Amino acid sequence: MTRRSLQLVNRLGLHARAASRLVRTAAGFESAVWLERDGRRVNAKSIMGVLMLAAPLGSELTLECDGPDAEEAAEAIEALVRDRFGEDQ
Amino acid sequence: MILALSGTGVSDGVALGRLHKLSHRELDLPEYHVEDEEIERQVRRLEAASAACESALAAMEAGLPDEARGAAAEMLQVHRLMLRDDTLIGESVRRVRTDGINAEWALDRQAASMRSALERSEDAYLALRSEDLDQIVQLLQRELAQSGAAALAERIPAGLEGTVVLARSLSPAEVAILHQRRVAGVITEHGGTWSHSAILARAYGIPTVMAVKRALRVLREGEWVILDSHYGAVLATEDDGLHGHYGEKVRQLARRSARQARALAVPDRTLDGERFRLFGNAEHAPELTRCVEHGAVGIGLMRTEFLFTETLLPDEETQYQALRTAQAALDGRPLTVRTLDAGGDKLPEALARFDGPNPALGLRGIRLSLALPELFDVQLRAILRASAHGPVRILLPMLTRLDELERARERIAECAEALREEGVSVDPDVQIGGMIETPAAAWMAERFAARLDFLSIGTNDLVQYVLAVDRQDERVSHLFDPSCRAVIELIGRVVRGAAVHQRPVQVCGEMAGDPRMVPVLFGLGVREFSMPPGQLAAVKSRLIRLDAARARREVADDLAVSDSDSVAALCRQLDPGSD
Numbered sequence: 001m002t003r004r005s006l007q008l009v010n011r012l013g014l015h016a017r018a019a020s021r022l023v024r025t026a027a028g029f030e031s032a033v034w035l036e037r038d039g040r041r042v043n044a045k046s047i048m049g050v051l052m053l054a055a056p057l058g059s060e061l062t063l064e065c066d067g068p069d070a071e072e073a074a075e076a077i078e079a080l081v082r083d084r085f086g087e088d089q
Numbered sequence: 090m091i092l093a094l095s096g097t098g099v100s101d102g103v104a105l106g107r108l109h110k111l112s113h114r115e116l117d118l119p120e121y122h123v124e125d126e127e128i129e130r131q132v133r134r135l136e137a138a139s140a141a142c143e144s145a146l147a148a149m150e151a152g153l154p155d156e157a158r159g160a161a162a163e164m165l166q167v168h169r170l171m172l173r174d175d176t177l178i179g180e181s182v183r184r185v186r187t188d189g190i191n192a193e194w195a196l197d198r199q200a201a202s203m204r205s206a207l208e209r210s211e212d213a214y215l216a217l218r219s220e221d222l223d224q225i226v227q228l229l230q231r232e233l234a235q236s237g238a239a240a241l242a243e244r245i246p247a248g249l250e251g252t253v254v255l256a257r258s259l260s261p262a263e264v265a266i267l268h269q270r271r272v273a274g275v276i277t278e279h280g281g282t283w284s285h286s287a288i289l290a291r292a293y294g295i296p297t298v299m300a301v302k303r304a305l306r307v308l309r310e311g312e313w314v315i316l317d318s319h320y321g322a323v324l325a326t327e328d329d330g331l332h333g334h335y336g337e338k339v340r341q342l343a344r345r346s347a348r349q350a351r352a353l354a355v356p357d358r359t360l361d362g363e364r365f366r367l368f369g370n371a372e373h374a375p376e377l378t379r380c381v382e383h384g385a386v387g388i389g390l391m392r393t394e395f396l397f398t399e400t401l402l403p404d405e406e407t408q409y410q411a412l413r414t415a416q417a418a419l420d421g422r423p424l425t426v427r428t429l430d431a432g433g434d435k436l437p438e439a440l441a442r443f444d445g446p447n448p449a450l451g452l453r454g455i456r457l458s459l460a461l462p463e464l465f466d467v468q469l470r471a472i473l474r475a476s477a478h479g480p481v482r483i484l485l486p487m488l489t490r491l492d493e494l495e496r497a498r499e500r501i502a503e504c505a506e507a508l509r510e511e512g513v514s515v516d517p518d519v520q521i522g523g524m525i526e527t528p529a530a531a532w533m534a535e536r537f538a539a540r541l542d543f544l545s546i547g548t549n550d551l552v553q554y555v556l557a558v559d560r561q562d563e564r565v566s567h568l569f570d571p572s573c574r575a576v577i578e579l580i581g582r583v584v585r586g587a588a589v590h591q592r593p594v595q596v597c598g599e600m601a602g603d604p605r606m607v608p609v610l611f612g613l614g615v616r617e618f619s620m621p622p623g624q625l626a627a628v629k630s631r632l633i634r635l636d637a638a639r640a641r642r643e644v645a646d647d648l649a650v651s652d653s654d655s656v657a658a659l660c661r662q663l664d665p666g667s668d
Contacts, residue, residue, distance in 0.1 A: 020166055020167055020170055023170055024170070027173075042176075043175050043176065043179075045175055046174050046175040046176040046177075046179070047167065047170040047171055047174050048171065048174050048176040048177055048203060048222070049174075049175070049176045051218060052206060052207070058477055058514025058515070059514060
């Protein structure tokens with residue numbers, strides 16, 4: 001199992017478009033992927049779950065991946081967040 | 090005889106056609122307990138329904154016409170993800186197993202619990218998403234009810250071209266189908282400006298009136314109806330005169346919208362390739378949405394006085410939520426928020442005690458904010474909190490002195506620091522701009538520019554103060570002339586002062602939305618214009634036909650040699666002619 005801390009650096013935070021990218025990325029892995037913010041834990045493969053985090057810019061998230069490709073999944077999601085979900089700045 | 094109904098016009102236009110009602114079978118949701126092997130059958134039904142609906146949406150996305158691909162594809166993608174959603178489908182499956190209930194019932198229970206979580210959310214954007222959830226659940230329930238048939242297109246027959254379609258409510262996917270069927274107009278009993286289906290109707294340009302109560306009961310299948318969404322009106326009538334009148338109006342609007350659509354599709358550049366940027370002036374959601382739809386790259390002026398009209402001053406949360414609602418409409422485009430510009434003719438009741446003998450020259454704009462730091466801080470905190478959710482720019486009104494700007498910047502920095510200490514995120518790069526609307530600020534533009542991220546020329550007040558004319562006073566209102574040479578020369582000075590520090594200058598008064606003045610402003614070096622949404626198309630259509638090099642030359646020549654009081658002649662000279 002892999003745990004990492006992430007900080008949202010895109011201006012919009014986790015809104016529909018970013019959430020939909022995150023969910024599609026997470027769904028590409030076999031591992032279970034969880035996101036946690038302020039004690040709320042959701043399945044990162046669920047768009048409703050990710051949307052309900054309502055995470056704004058600067059939010060600290062904990063990412064947790066569990067499964068055979070946990071490392072790769074964590075890496076991919078971390079890269080997506082770091083690249084601001086491809087949002088134009 | 091005329092029967093008139095009213096609702097909310099959500100997508101402008103006029104339509105005339107025969108009415109077609111889309112059936113709305115009330116779905117009888119069967120609810121029963123199941124056991125053992127039946128449980129697995131219910132699980133498979135749910136999973137099959139979700140897969141069938143998703144592939145229907147995927148096929149629809151692939152078949153979208155190019156002109157609507159962006160907006161529609163995004164909405165369909167979010168809906169597709171919801172159809173595979175583990176919280177929706179996965180948890181419903183779990184309910185089938187643990188509660189031992191049938192698929193429809195499990196889905197209904199799970200949806201209800203998610204809906205209440207969404208509606209409890211304090212985030213305005215999220216609360217709106219419960220409508221999407223409802224539409225997805227509806228689609229799934231329809232699929233479950235008829236086991237296998239194509240639930241999506243089921244109630245939309247062929248041969249709808251030119252009809253006005255009436256339904257209880259419509260999903261975005263259904264609006265996309267109606268567009269392909271070339272319907273003339275759409276009426277729904279439910280929904281409103283914010284519905285995804287309304288956004289899509291606007292993207293497609295289908296005249297649409299929503300929230301027309303009892304329409305299904307009152308209107309008859311096949312009768313002639315006129316729909317005028319500007320007034321939110323639906324008329325059922327056989328009157329030939331009215332039909333003729335509206336028929337002509339439909340053709341006129343079609344010609345105009347074709348012209349504007351052509352202008353919208355063109356990049357924001359003049360004839361000779363110089364870039365410009367158009368922004369909107371708006372406060373409320375429908376207007377903000379219209380700005381985006383008419384090609385604004387952001388909001389250049391969001392006034393905040395409307396929040397202060399009640400006897401009680403709005404708290405931080407109220408102001409924050411108003412900004413969040415605006416951000417939801419802008420979808421990532423920058424929002425420029427002008428801090429309270431109370432005073433003059435617009436003092437809210439709660440601040441009436443600050444009224445003075447000469448309000449235009451009294452305690453207004455930034456002066457009032459600095460005099461009441463506790464009031465100012467509440468507003469700044471709300472704006473800074475919103476900055477974490479999307480690009481926000483702060484605009485300070487009525488600057489006359491550099492020290493006012495310094496004090497305002499200190500308040501902003503302190504509020505941001507306090508928020509960070511409370512663990513609230515704030516965009517560290519919030520831009521701070523100043524309204525240049527007093528002769529003092531205009532004259533000192535270069536010094537202000539050194540301390541600002543952007544400048545915004547408020548021409549209405551600037552004209553009033555430069556010319557010393559109150560335009561409410563009928564005896565002198567004819568002297569209120571924005572094309573007066575003194576004003577134009579001063580704007581030129583502001584642009585040059587800002588250029589020294591490479592700061593952008595936008596014009597956000599009425600002048601920016603006046604197609605006759607815009608070429609002169611462009612010739613002076615203004616590249617950003619902010620105006621009410623209704624002006625965007627006309628201004629763009631003027632600018633894309635402008636020869637920028639010529640405008641610059643002629644403005645410079647005119648300023649150098651002409652002695653006339655007004656630049657009206659120059660405006661006419663630069664008019665590229667109508668289309």
